[in-house]
Amino acid sequence: MSQQLSDRIQSLPVSATLAMAAKARELKQQGKDIIGLSLGEPDFNTPEFIKEAAIKAVQENYNSYTPVDGYQELKEAVCTKFKRDNNLDYTPNQIVVSTGAKQSIANIAQVLLNPGDEVLLPAPYWVSYSAIALLCEAKFVEIPSSIDTNFKITPEQLEAAITPKTKMIFFNSPNNPSGTIYTEKEYRALAAVLENYPNIYILSDEIYEHINYGAKNFSFARIRSMYDRTITVNGVAKAFAMTGWRIGYIGAPEWIAKSCTKMQGQITSGANCIAQRATITALEAPVSEIQYMVTEFKKRRDIILGLLKEIDGLKLNTPKGAFYVFPDVSAFFGKTIKGHKINNASDFSMLLLEEANVATVTGEAFGAPNCIRISYAASEENIRTAIVRIKEVLS
Numbered sequence: 150m151s152q153q154l155s156d157r158i159q160s161l162p163v164s165a166t167l168a169m170a171a172k173a174r175e176l177k178q179q180g181k182d183i184i185g186l187s188l189g190e191p192d193f194n195t196p197e198f199i200k201e202a203a204i205k206a207v208q209e210n211y212n213s214y215t216p217v218d219g220y221q222e223l224k225e226a227v228c229t230k231f232k233r234d235n236n237l238d239y240t241p242n243q244i245v246v247s248t249g250a251k252q253s254i255a256n257i258a259q260v261l262l263n264p265g266d267e268v269l270l271p272a273p274y275w276v277s278y279s280a281i282a283l284l285c286e287a288k289f290v291e292i293p294s295s296i297d298t299n300f301k302i303t304p305e306q307l308e309a310a311i312t313p314k315t316k317m318i319f320f321n322s323p324n325n326p327s328g329t330i331y332t333e334k335e336y337r338a339l340a341a342v343l344e345n346y347p348n349i350y351i352l353s354d355e356i357y358e359h360i361n362y363g364a365k366n367f368s369f370a371r372i373r374s375m376y377d378r379t380i381t382v383n384g385v386a387k388a389f390a391m392t393g394w395r396i397g398y399i400g401a402p403e404w405i406a407k408s409c410t411k412m413q414g415q416i417t418s419g420a421n422c423i424a425q426r427a428t429i430t431a432l433e434a435p436v437s438e439i440q441y442m443v444t445e446f447k448k449r450r451d452i453i454l455g456l457l458k459e460i461d462g463l464k465l466n467t468p469k470g471a472f473y474v475f476p477d478v479s480a481f482f483g484k485t486i487k488g489h490k491i492n493n494a495s496d497f498s499m500l501l502l503e504e505a506n507v508a509t510v511t512g513e514a515f516g517a518p519n520c521i522r523i524s525y526a527a528s529e530e531n532i533r534t535a536i537v538r539i540k541e542v543l544s
């Protein structure tokens with residue numbers, strides 16, 4: 150019998166971040182000394198006080214199906230967090246808890262996008278945004294930026310990208326993969342354009358908000374004219390070293406939240422009971438509890454930037470948040486290094502994997518074909534060894 154997969158899955162690209170992480174894992178299992186700098190995953194353990202909350206939840210027999218949109222106590226904790234950290238007013242009926250922020254984003258796309266709708270993606274953007282839009286048969290429209298503008302788009306570019314078919318913009322600050330953080334003024338300038346287009350919704354992905362090295366975060370929903378059409382996405386994976394626990398959440402207009410719950414009710418039901426209980430404890434803790442991780446990430450950012458600056462041909466900027474550097478490697482295009490012809494960022498990333506045993510992710514997957522993403526959510530020792538190896542290969 151022939152294998153007849155749907156057109157949908159056949160046209161879906163694999164996640165470049167997860168694919169590279171899987172490849173690095175596979176090579177390691179074969180005995181290769183691979184240093185994985187591909188995945189955006191804190192290398193810390195989940196803090197003890199959160200683990201204890203999870204153990205307590207198991208002992209207290211939290212084992213039943215959870216409400217589809219999340220435990221009431223968790224939704225209340227999310228509202229308190231939104232007020233405390235973001236000065237955003239949400240009530241529990243505007244909150245939906247999901248199995249990771251990725252599911253939150255997929256829910257939003259599924260409930261708002263029709264085939265043929267256009268989704269604006271300021272580039273560089275996280276790899277799954279475009280795939281999630283494609284799954285809704287929507288078209289994604291990239292708004293390009295470069296390292297010369299610190300990977301920020303301008304209001305003029307936003308205006309030029311809007312058409313009568315534009316339905317949404319996926320906005321992400323601090324940004325994965327560039328680490329860029331937009332200022333309040335820049336948010337307001339973009340909002341001024343959107344004010345003229347009342348039918349465009351904003352998905353504001355703020356998952357990296359706490360991985361911030363001194364810049365001020367802002368939120369689209371803080372702008373009064375944007376609040377009723379903004380969906381604020383967040384989760385505990387990055388800030389609390391809880392990637393595998395899979396808890397994300399949204400704050401949204403109630404009618405959108407209700408629809409996300411309806412969607413989720415047919416696909417996964419409520420998120421994991423133990424992880425939700427642990428998340429209540431995580432969100433109720435003062436932000437100072439996780440500061441040691443942010444301090445360590447900043448130290449590593451400075452180390453990796455210092456080392457990369459010593460390599461001729463890499464163009465760098467200083468990311469203000471997240472845990473990635475995103476160098477422009479286009480100076481190497483057209484060259485042959487150790488027998489590998491480098492035509493693009495994917496070739497460059499493969500060169501680093503094969504010759505330096507260092508896993509990175511090509512910028513092509515993020516809509517930035519001149520760059521590669523290097524995650525420094527890794528030990529200082531691994532960062533230092535990786536960059537020494539990269540330097541050797543490139544010189």
Ligand code: GLU
Nearest residue numbers: 164166167187188189325
């Ligand atoms: N968001 C992380 C990253 O960009 C995790 C992998 C993923 O889900 O893409 O590396």
